[in-house]
Amino acid sequence: MSKKIEVIEVGPRDGFQSVKADCSLIPMEEKLKVIDELIASGVQHMEFTSFVSPKAIPQLADAAEVTKTVLDRYPQADLFALVPNLRGAQNAYALGLRKVCYVVSLSKSHNKANINRTHEQSLQAYQEIRRELPDLNVIVDLATTFGCPFEGKYEDPDQVVAFLKDYMDAGMNTCCLCDTIGIADPAQVRRVISALQKAYPSLELMVHFHDTRGLGMVNTLTAIDMGVTKVQSALGGLGGCPFAPGASGNLSTEDLVWMLNEMGYDTGITFSKILAAAKHQVAEISGQYSGHHICIQQETPCKK
Secondary structure, three states: OOOEOEEEEOHHHHHHHHOOOOOOOOOHHHHHHHHHHHHHHOOOEEEEEEOOOOOOOHHHOOHHHHHHHHHHHOOOOEEEEEEOOHHHHHHHHHOOOOEEEEEEEOOHHHHHHHHOOOHHHHHHHHHHHHHHOOOOEEEEEEEOOOEEOOOEEOOOHHHHHHHHHHHHHOOOOEEEEEEOOOOOOHHHHHHHHHHHHHHOOOOEEEEEEEOOOOOHHHHHHHHHHOOOOEEEEEHHHOOOOOOOOOOOOEOEHHHHHHHHHHOOOEOOOOHHHHHHHHHHHHHHHHOOOOOOOOOOOOOOOOOO
């Protein structure tokens, strides 16, 4: 039996939020069409929106409406949203979501730039969510796990272990290690995951790599070799943190699915269908609403 890998699609949140609103707001109908195509391709795990201030992320101002629709259409899918605070968590919960992700940065400076909080304030907000909504599954997204646009690359994996201790004490059971600016390398990924597995054997790990230096795929494969079975990617490679200068797009889902399927892993996703969904995103969203173009691979690689 082939090994199951959960490919977690984050394009409808991380990708769409990167499209500048001064170009044009993406219509909700277009967002839903992409989500429909993702589900039809076999995607069952998806971060599809964010309950943040519309002033901060205008492209996701329709979070409530999108949530109502996708929960009604796909009650069996593993759907979740990003929340920045208790209010966002409460709004998501009231609409029926029972799984969210909460972001904190390992970098003090990026934490301030990204969510305007100190580390102490972020921990307090997480503890508040856990206390007020005890049955809500809260994934901790650890941004800048491997390096920061302001502070550089982190070489000591014990820094990650020490930082997460307070979150473990507060009840964290799942953490997504996010390479916000695409600075990680496979050896560093191996060191960080090994240190966390040793320190917190009960902690479930996810990974989220950007492809800034072309290492998103090999970093993800390294994590899989270390036993991680939940990996994040974005359709068409769209995305990039708006508060991390120089951060380019995410690892593309269609590339990741092709590699994993070819290697014999069970993703449950049909490559031809995920590729078609990616091409639609290029034509309708990247081109029409963001004013820039992203590159999509062909279904049959060129022969040289």
